[in-house]
Amino acid sequence: MSQHSRRLLRGFGLVCALALAATACGGSDDDSGQKKIGAADLQAALKKGGTVTVWAWEPTLKQVAADFEKKYPEVDIELVNAGTGNDQYKGLQNAISAKKGVPDVAQLEYYALGQYALTKEITDLTPYGAGKLEGSYSPGPWNSVKFDDGIYGLPMDSGPMALFYNKKVFDKHGIAVPTTWDEYVEAGRKLHKADPKAYITSDVGDAGLTTSLLWQAGSHPYKVDGTEVGIDFTDAGAKKYTATWQKLIDEKLLSPIAGWSDDWYKGLGDGTIATLPIGAWMPANFASGVKDAAGDWRVAPLPQWEKGKSASSENGGSSLAVPALGKNKELAYAFVEYANSGPGVQTRIKNGAFPATAKDLNSQAFQDTEFPYFGGQKANKIFADSAKGVPAGWKYLPYQVYANSIFNDTVGKAYVSGATLPEGLKAWRDKSLDYGQKQGFTVQK
Template identity: 40%
Template structure:
């Protein structure tokens, strides 16, 4: 279950609504006194994030001339396809659309999204995690506002680590490797992690290691999985797999995955911060055992992170009510409606929230009364800069699993070979779509 499939909540670690109201001002006309002028408008918002609807009553009360209809257009892939079809047909185009960060270039580069610069979004930049703002900035222009975020963090079962004689969560990947051997020594079913070909996890390792395999300049895309950072991350994970230290039989989000998390045989998961919400319902028997830590580092003493998931909202270039759409966008993603979403459980990349004392100091019962908010806030702020996705990554991620599956089921081949196959397929597809890919 990725962020695109179900809204990820952090209800147990969130700041009370009143505590946040003071730190998230109204911004550009979306606050309590932000009128909508005399012209009436009805805007349609496509979103799979259930917290967006929480902001509608407050917005409409402050802007009685604007009616907001929030529509769940299906999964992210269904939504993107429907939007493309509507744009091509010239009718039924919504006014505001939710996008995973990697999908923004797909719509922005061909001119399918409006440049939000005309609405003065530059003044909002300082309130967002830099990496999240970078995700919505294409060729120097901002095409969406960040709405939720998934900083990579390591979720670990402290009880299992203690059973294996590990006093502290691994702070480096070298320590992670040593911990993996100790955990697997507990029994054949015990593993430090599972992996059956999760491209987002592998990319988060590469991202943190300094690899930047995708370089995008307009319609020009260069793909290279041989740079030092990428090579280091891939070689490390290959070693973990080759030595049988990773469970390659359990698929994420499956019943077996739930059982392994519940009984402690799966000791850690390095995923987006949104796992904080779904872990309690998937592993209720492990309540009090799990904790959250930053990703292990490649060098002792470093603090560099990566991201895994997250989404934003943009305005289609063909939208009919752009000004009204931006009013609502600013309201729920930055202005007066932000507090209602956070109170409903959204994990947002707004510094006004992440730096809030109430957010950082609230203990989380499931995680042994750990102050999870402080860990995830730090994880959000240390995400490495300069990461890019190719404009056709929505297609690219869909085929990676097909390429990787034989390796995980037979053990034949290597991750480096899979990535090279993936690169060749991406080059072919990208060029077919009109991009200049090398």
């Protein structure tokens, strides 16, 4: 590694110096890269007991923690909600920098995991036996926790995409459920012509949706090899996405209401936002936030870029990781495996979580679950099929958190000005690469 590449990565979440040795940043005595931790070691740690501090915002973990403590009475799980997403990441980074108050387990979204893996701020779980679980998970989530030859977390949930659509609105205007993105554009045109106040979906520029649709289209924009990164939004998959989505923007077929706002929920409720291409974790949000539209909505497979195909994508999802500066790694891993691969999975499913485990996704009981909100539809079958269709090989930048934070200042301009999506994506690329270079990455321009 060059001296240039060893510079401190000062960006969000990237403050440890890159080291040649397979040790953790900040002087941690973590030796998980060399020492194998067997089942006997884990059982001994559980018998001895101790406190495991878990930073996570996912609500179903509360019952999992209680069940774990009941099974292992010498262990105390201290569940802390340090904020969702970026708020927790800031707190986690502050704790790592100070080498004080670092949790034993941390919830990390898949797109954020890479930056912690690169700087060895989280533990490679391979020596703990995580590799044996590879066949337990659907491909998308499993690929998201693997970096180089290591496994840096266990998948907690997943977000295989589907198309949520307002059947009442579609039936009213005689609109067929689109099976391709070209048909989706046509549906948007027909809907907006019939009701100028109604839009096929809401999108004012969203990094997560954009990257998910690029993923589905077969694009591989991010090239990552250690500290070498490249970005290319001009491959064939990206061109499919930009050509289609540009029509929706140019023809003003997208609602200008920002996602997750009060007006957004209102639009979902009154039919002025007619579809959502989004992850399988969305049903609970419909049930709690759009109660008055119960029975109006249904779920369909994600429209395809090529007719007859069955490609999907992931949209959202998190892992549980073990910070390198945590004090109780054996207990921490035992809890992570229990929550994400063991009995905790069923507990979380019963409380509304969408699993990443293939066995549960494919179980008859799971797929036969009826959703009263969606008119009794067995939507999990669609979600499970979607999980099988996620293309392999997708990578995020090791500083994707930063990249996503500048999306609205770059690609977002294509939604509100004369700039085109390809121009916006180029600006996003250039700004992201400039940032990476300043942080010590070797960038391909």
